[in-house]
Amino acid sequence: MSGLKAKIEGARKLARDSRERAAASLLDVDSVLQCITRAAADGLNTLTIAPEKPLDLSGTEAARELVKKLAAAGASCEWTPRRRGVDGPNVPELTISW
Numbered sequence: 001m002s003g004l005k006a007k008i009e010g011a012r013k014l015a016r017d018s019r020e021r022a023a024a025s026l027l028d029v030d031s032v033l034q035c036i037t038r039a040a041a042d043g044l045n046t047l048t049i050a051p052e053k054p055l056d057l058s059g060t061e062a063a064r065e066l067v068k069k070l071a072a073a074g075a076s077c078e079w080t081p082r083r084r085g086v087d088g089p090n091v092p093e094l095t096i097s098w
Helices: 002-026 029-041 061-072
Strands: 046-049 076-083 090-097
Touching (some): 002 061
């Protein structure tokens, strides 16, 4: 039984590490600021960021850091679950308003 438990724990860690890497790439502060600038140049005041894969990035370190920095700069951030496809999972997407 302990071998199975170790494999499950390993799978959890692998998934967590994968989400952290995806979040570090997608939620990079400089990249997000460039996206905000492009959206603002088009007259928009909101931006929604969603990962390509149905990953919940809301609990990652990169997500917490981005939201903290944006909030300190006066933006508002909200994680909203959105269904992916007809039978797909609900995945949190980050909406940033300024």
